[in-house]
Amino acid sequence: MLGLAFILKKKKRDSNHVREVGGNNQLESAEIINRTICLNLASYPSCQLSIFNLLSYCCPNATLAMSDSYDFLFKFLVIGNAGTGKSCLLHQFIEKRFKDESNHTIGVEFGSKIINVVNKMVKLQIWDTAGQERFRSVTRSYYRGAAGALLVYDITSRETYNALTTWLSDARMLASQNIVIILCGNKKDLDADREVTFLEASRFAQENELMFLETSALTGENVEEAFVQCARKILNKIESGELDPERMGSGIQYGDAALRQLRSPRRAQPQGTQECGC
Numbered sequence: 001m002l003g004l005a006f007i008l009k010k011k012k013r014d015s016n017h018v019r020e021v022g023g024n025n026q027l028e029s030a031e032i033i034n035r036t037i038c039l040n041l042a043s044y045p046s047c048q049l050s051i052f053n054l055l056s057y058c059c060p061n062a063t064l065a066m067s068d069s070y071d072f073l074f075k076f077l078v079i080g081n082a083g084t085g086k087s088c089l090l091h092q093f094i095e096k097r098f099k100d101e102s103n104h105t106i107g108v109e110f111g112s113k114i115i116n117v118v119n120k121m122v123k124l125q126i127w128d129t130a131g132q133e134r135f136r137s138v139t140r141s142y143y144r145g146a147a148g149a150l151l152v153y154d155i156t157s158r159e160t161y162n163a164l165t166t167w168l169s170d171a172r173m174l175a176s177q178n179i180v181i182i183l184c185g186n187k188k189d190l191d192a193d194r195e196v197t198f199l200e201a202s203r204f205a206q207e208n209e210l211m212f213l214e215t216s217a218l219t220g221e222n223v224e225e226a227f228v229q230c231a232r233k234i235l236n237k238i239e240s241g242e243l244d245p246e247r248m249g250s251g252i253q254y255g256d257a258a259l260r261q262l263r264s265p266r267r268a269q270p271q272g273t274q275e276c277g278c
């Protein structure tokens with residue numbers, strides 16, 4: 001059975017973190033809490049293709065099963081050059097504190113959080129991707145079916161700002177044309193070392209139809225806002241009919257069987273089973 005066990009179980013924990021380890025993209029272990037999918041491949045070091053990668057590719061909505069009292073689940077990406085603070089932003093958003101020691105991400109990391117957006121409970125399933133070029137082929141495989149993204153640059157590094165067009169075209173090509181993206185100029189607390197002005201970045205955002213905020217993972221400024229604004233825009237698009245959660249690869253899932261049943265009776269599933277978009 002390849003050592004792969006899907007165990008659905010209720011389990012409470014403060015944070016939901018999955019870390020993909022090993023330079024050769026081995027998935028040592030991964031947990032999605034509450035809706036726990038346990039993958040234990042530690043004893044299969046030769047397995048080069050992570051099961052998460054496979055799940056994400058084949059079944060972008062595979063994490064949804066029983067409801068945690070949320071209305072929607074959105075798949076999010078955090079992308080941008082290495083060292084811009086993507087992991088620290090995710091950590092600040094989930095844990096509400098700065099990650100003191102942050103190493104380069106190897107492949108991808110995962111986190112999730114339920115937030116309240118305009119009276120809807122939205123579960124964000126967030127994939128924090130490695131910014132280093134050598135992981136690009138791995139990280140690109142996670143783009144598929146993302147509903148939203150934080151596109152991060154470092155306001156003290158023009159190089160990271162100059163790379164934005166490449167990240168943007170990748171996201172629009174590989175995720176979805178409709179992906180909602182918020183541009184985040186991170187390290188706002190280092191204003192004295194700024195190399196990119198607020199004005200030029202906001203122009204870039206406007207020209208490319210992006211939302212824009214300057215953030216600081218260190219102080220927490222605008223971090224929650226970045227995720228919330230992105231989620232709010234996705235919700236608006238759902239309400240206006242511009243986005244269809246039922247469309248395969250939309251990166252959006254309904255949060256409970258009842259709501260799904262209301263919308264599409266033939267797709268209703270028994271409680272406790274896994275919904276898979278494939």
Ligand SMILES: Nc1nc2c(ncn2[C@@H]2O[C@H](COP(=O)(O)OP(=O)(O)OP(=O)(O)O)[C@@H](O)[C@H]2O)c(=O)[nH]1
Binds near residue numbers: 080089100103219
């Ligand atoms: N001053 C300041 N430093 C930050 C901020 N965010 C991150 N850093 C620092 O920037 C460095 C890189 O942060 P990471 O979160 O690891 O960067 P990353 O974008 O995830 O990097 P990769 O995983 O390699 O793609 C670390 O030394 C952080 O402490 C911030 O808002 N302000």
